[in-house]
Amino acid sequence: MNHEVEVAGSVRVPGARVTVLLAWLVVAASVAMAALVGWASTQPPLGEGLDPTPAVAVAGLAWVVTGALLVTLRPRNRIGWLLVLVGALQSVSNSGNTYGAFGTRADPPWPYADWVGLLTVMIYFPSLLLQANVLLALYPTGRLPARWWRWPVLGVVIAMAVLTVGATFSQDSYDDVGAGQAPAVLPTGWWTTVGVVACFATIICGTATIWVATAVRLVRARGPQRVQLAWLVAAVIPLTLGAFFVPLPRPVLAVVALLVPVAVGVGVIRYRLLGIVLRPALTYGTLTAAVVGVYFCVSAFAGSLLDHGRLPGVVAAALVAVGITPLRDRLQRGVDRFVYGARRDPLEAVTRVGGTVAAEGDALAGVLTGVADAVRAPWAAVVAVDGRPVAVARPDRGYDAGEADVVAGGHEAIPLLLEGQRIGELQVGHRHHASPFTPDDRRLLGLLAPQVAVVLRAVDLMEALQLERDRVVAATRSERQRLGRDLHDGLGPALAGIGLGLQAIDDAITAADTTTAQAIVGRLREEVATTVNDVRRIIDDLRPVTLDELGLVNAVRRHADSVNGAVEVSVDIDDLPTLTLPVEAATYRITQEALTNVVRHANARTVSVAMTRAQLPTGRHELVVTIADDGSGMTGHGAGTGVGLPSMRRRAESVGGSLEVRSGRGGTTVVARLPIEDAS
Structure with missing residues (x-):
């Protein structure tokens, strides 16, 4: 049966049993080697530079354990294996040096102590250098950023291997660990010096190239990858300086070396490196x-x-x-x-969410980010009552959750209630099937839901206010434009014509032509009457201020209340869509005129106002305005003597609608049908 390793997003990597077992065998061997160093530290000291350092053993264990965890979670990624190799080399170097130092000085000498001391004396060199260049090149994806990176990495690895082998088989290196003559020494000559210089030059040039390219990557990187890389750079630089340029005591150097697995651990835990979610x-x-x-x-x-x-x-x-x-x-x-997250301290979580809302420009995005942070969730969303997503927030943790992930992934749903009314739903994505939400998490989400509800209502009110303000501004602009056109096209030329007529009268009087003067006066009288009618029309077409202040529904209800003393008025208005400004004004004026006629002429006791939306056979919709009274009918209305009905009919036809009047002994019914168009 194939071994399967659980990873984030319910992805499984089959066939990893051997590799994972190998990594943890290295961990077990490193623990045994660290135990040897720990035991040797309790023995009498051997001398300067020969005493074992338990802190170095702990650092080697940290590297190996961190690498083994990454191998377990991502067996095919090179970063985990590189950390295992670094930790294993450091453990072998530390324990091998200890075994050689004690074994060559024991009486009798320990088995193969001289060979162990010789072969492990320089292994520490690649264990430190691999982190300064190869790890930087591969981190955080486990792959080289570009094809040209292989050349500095390959050059450094080859030069480091040659230099390590050459430095190992020398009497000077052996004297740092063992006592007596080295069991094997390579011959030296002028080629040795040339080789050492060439290797050091290759290592320095390759490492410098990798560091400069890493600095460029750090500047260009975005999001969590930039933070992950910054953590590793901040750990590798002091380690490299302390190991090769600034002579630090071995315990201090071991503490500095612990920064590397700490940096990788932060990338895994805090920023979910490689998509890993730990248990x-x-x-x-x-x-x-x-x-x-x-x-x-x-x-x-x-x-x-x-x-x-x-x-x-x-x-x-x-x-x-x-x-x-x-x-x-x-x-x-x-x-x-x-x-x-902060599930253990709900008060702190609530305070932090409030602070996030205050700091964010988008209040809803801020509160959702705070909720996701509080329970370490990959995403949080608000969904309207009708199922429409309102907002989605994904904290920047290196988790790339697309829309499909949000919809398909499991989530916790909490209703958003305000004043006993459900206004939406808070959805919080599950962290991982291996770490589901606990009762503490759900209680915390229950405490945070009222804050989300308040912010959602505030956002809705702000949007409604913005829409209302835009509507008022648009209505005002439209009214100003209409007034400008009417005054420019109608009243202006009429007054100019009257002025010319008066000049013509003056000329006729000067010429004692009374007949011409009288004729001109007659024409001016007609022109003035027409102009007065135009002024009345302009005033009559003015958009009521009440519509801008209250909106159509509230304006109709207010007018109905104002006449409710003379006649009992009932108002029934459906949930209407947003109407165009001309249709809205025509609806209000028709309703206002009809109620005025009822009060003045119908002798009615009751009148009803209804506004409904009807669908035409063509698929379009229309607004049906019905004003029905129980009065004396058209006779009582004074039909044919006033301007009310023609005015209402003219208003309906001006916006593409129609007006129908039905009258009898049971009263009069006025039905206006007005088109509903997209008012956006």
């Missing part, structure tokens, strides 16, 4: 590694101060047992918050 076992694995590391360090420190024997181990164990409890609690809280 909650990370908490306990981190705690176990911390206990082991503290035990090694305390044991070594106590061994250097106390007499050698069993006492240092006892003291170290006691110190760890006493001091690890508060450390464990702090580490537990820190890792839990790092992986799962």
Whole structure:
């Protein structure tokens, strides 16, 4: 049966059993080698530069364990194997040097101690140099950024291998570890110097090229990849400087070396490097590694101060047992918050979400980002009551969730309620099937949902206000343009003609031509009457201010309330679409005129106003305005003597509609049919 490794997004990599087993065998061997170094640290010192350093063993273990975890999660990626190789080389170097140093000086000498010391004396060199160039070139994708990168990487690797082999088989290198004559030494000559210079030049030039190209990548990178690369650069630079240029004590150098697996760990956990989502076992694995590391360090420190024997181990164990409890609690809280968010402290989560909303320009995007951050979710979204997505937020963690992922992936749904009314739904994407939402997560989401509801309502109100303001501005602009056209095309020429007529009268009077003057006066009288009618028409066509202030529905209700004392008025208006400005004005004027006629002429007790939307056979829609009273009919309306009905008919026809009047003993019904068009 093929072994399967779980990865993010429910992707499985089959056939990885052998590679994963090999990686963890290297971890087990590194633990055994670290135990040898730990034991040797409790023995009498051998001298300057020969004493083992447990801190270096811990650093090697950190590299190997980090690499093995990456291999387990991504067996085919080169980064995990590179870290395993670096950690294994460092462990072999540290333990091999320890074995050679103690074994060659023991009486009798340990088996093959001289050969072990010789073969491992220079292995530390590639273990440090691989991080300074090859790891930088491959990180964070595990592939070279471009084809030309292979040349500096290949040159550095070859030069480093040649230099390591040449430096290993020399008496000078062996003297740093073993005692006596080296078991094997390569012959030297002028070619040795040339080779060493060539290798060093290749390594320096290749590493410099990789560093410059990495700096360019860092500047051009965006999103999480930039942060991942910055973390590794910040860890590799001090390690390289401390290993090759600034002489640092080995314990200090080991602490600096720990920055590399820490940087890779941050890329995996915080930014989900390679799409990896670690299980909650990370908490306990981190705690176990911390206990082991503290035990090694305390044991070594106590061994250097106390007499050698069993006492240092006892003291170290006691110190760890006493001091690890508060450390464990702090580490537990820190890792839990790092992986799962602020579910342990809902008040902090609510405060942080509020701060995110205040800092973001888009309030809804800010609150959704805060919600996703609080529970470490890949995405959070707000969906309207009708199922329409309103907003989607994806925190920048290196998780590339497209629209299809949001729709298809599992999520937690929380209703958004405001004043007892459901206004939408908060959807939060599941982190991973291996770490689903817990009851604590759901309680936290329940506490955050009211904030999302308030922000959603505020956003809706802001959008409605913006639309209303745009509508008022458009109505005002349209009215100003109409007034300008009417005054320019109608009233202006008419007044100019009247002025010319008056000049003609003056000329006729001067010439004592009374007949011509009287004729001109008659024509001017007709022109003035026409102009007065035009002015009345312009005033009559003015858009009511009430429409701009209240909108059509509220304006009709207000007018109905104003006549409700003279006659009982009932208003029934459907949920109307957005109407064009001319249709809206015509609807209001027709309703206003019809109610006025009822009050003045119908002798009615009740009148009803209804506005509905009807669909025509052609598929288009129309607005049907019905005003029906129980009065005396058209006789009581004074039909044929007023201007109310013609005015209403003219308004309906001006926007492409029609007006129908039905009257009888039971009252009068006015039906206006007006077209509904796209008002956007």
